[in-house]
Amino acid sequence: MSVSQSLIQSQTQKVPLLNVSGLSVQFETQLGRVRAADDVSFVLFENETLALVGETGCGKSVVASAVMNLLPQNAAVNGNIEFEGRNLLDLGEEEMAKVRGAKIAIIFQNPSLSLNPVITIGDQIAEMLQVHGKAAGRSQSIEKAAGVLQRLGLGERGQLGMYPFQFSGGMNQRVMIASALVLSPKIIIADEPTKGLDSATAAGTVREMEKMKDLSGAALLLITHDPALVQRIADRVAVMYCGEILEIGPCPEVFHEPLHPYTRALLNCLPERGMHPIPGVSPSMTNPPKGCKFHPRCPKRRAKCSQSPFMKQIKANDTETKSNERWIKCWLY
């Protein structure tokens, strides 16, 4: 039985929406092949929020782009991304265009690259509604757009007619969020949605995202560097390191009792846990360490760690916690 199959079976009460299995992404560059995602597998269930965390450059955005089928030409992609009975990686551009935005929406990490600089804020969102046939005419779509923007704190009437360059960083960030939510997609991928927002605005924005998500029963794949945000809104968390998922499990359990040595090291960087940096340097992605990629920095390494570990389900009686939903890629278990 494959990892993803048993992953599904272990939680039969939940409905899987998106099933990523054995995803690998490699980029060809002049200085070698970058292994940005390596055998990544996870399931996203209806209604849930799954957080994807890990240090910068570990491959989080690459996974998001792979799901959207938006990776650049120099990428070699393998594996399966199953959604509504089809492998998204097999879909042509035309089919994929119908999925993007309407069924799976993404809030990109970088607003300036994804907002159209010559279209007003109101029209950016209204246009999405019209392209996907979700509003009768221009005035209705503008009306709808205004409604969503208002809920995200951009309510002033005059703001609809402004251009992205006339908005602040945080305001554009919220425009991106509005455009992802407006079509009520089944899956929302949010790449650092609160980056650069002050805490009050961030909290308000997240509340609105959650509300709209609950309303439509959508699932949220949340990519973030903010552990407080993860703890507050994520149901499960997946921890990524150098292109691989090393641990995945229910959020409270992972924070309370991290099992993988990397997860422990990562949590020790938190201000409230003493801000202990992880010793050693981030590994190269073109020439990653053999075996477990974390082993050169791992305090618990042993001889076996120079061989690649595989994803393993942890039984409830192995830990303090009670669920059977924890998965670890480490020879310790």
Added chain:
Amino acid sequence: MLAVLKAEGISMIHESGLFHKTRREIFRNVSLELDGGKTIGLMGDSGSGKTTLARIMAGLEKPATGRVLFRGKDIAFLRGKEQGDFQRSVQMVFQDPEGSLNPRKSIGRSIHEVLGLLKVPKREWLERTSDILQTVGLSEELLCRYPGQVSGGQNQRIALARVLLLEPKVMILDEPTSALDISVQAQVLSLLRELQKNRGLGYLLVSHQPEVMRNMAHEVFVLNNGCLVQSG
């Protein structure tokens, strides 16, 4: 002593709309001094005008009223050597790093460009480049890539590396760690503190994170309803 950089009673108004021009005052009568060895923190809600104020102090935008002085001279009237001096001494790291790097130039080229500008002899380029990458914790593997081909946090550190090469006196940092995870953020902040100690750099630091402010800033100011007030 003259402050390295000083804003005197500046205010800013933005106009928008094609037919019905609306004028909005972003802030008024703001004064602020930046000096070597000191970090001034700037906070405020989203849209309160922090980036606008930072850009004005970096000479990238003109204020509606008031002036910005570089070693006592109005930057609007700097010419020749003095202007060059200002442009080198005062550097800004942008909130949106991807937007500030040229997407059509490889990372290596955009770093070499700065070295060329500084008239560093070509034979030293390789060494200087690898030094600065190491300083910001990046691998040389990135040199052949373009800004679209590296991660958000990597872009932010590349932007920082380019600015550090110029050896500025004052740095204006707009959310310099917002795309970084906690471990790399701690690394970058301690680098900035070290540079401040060794080279006497002055910073204007815009950040939303109270922990960052507590760690870095000697004084914190808040933009609120168009006014700048000192906090704490």
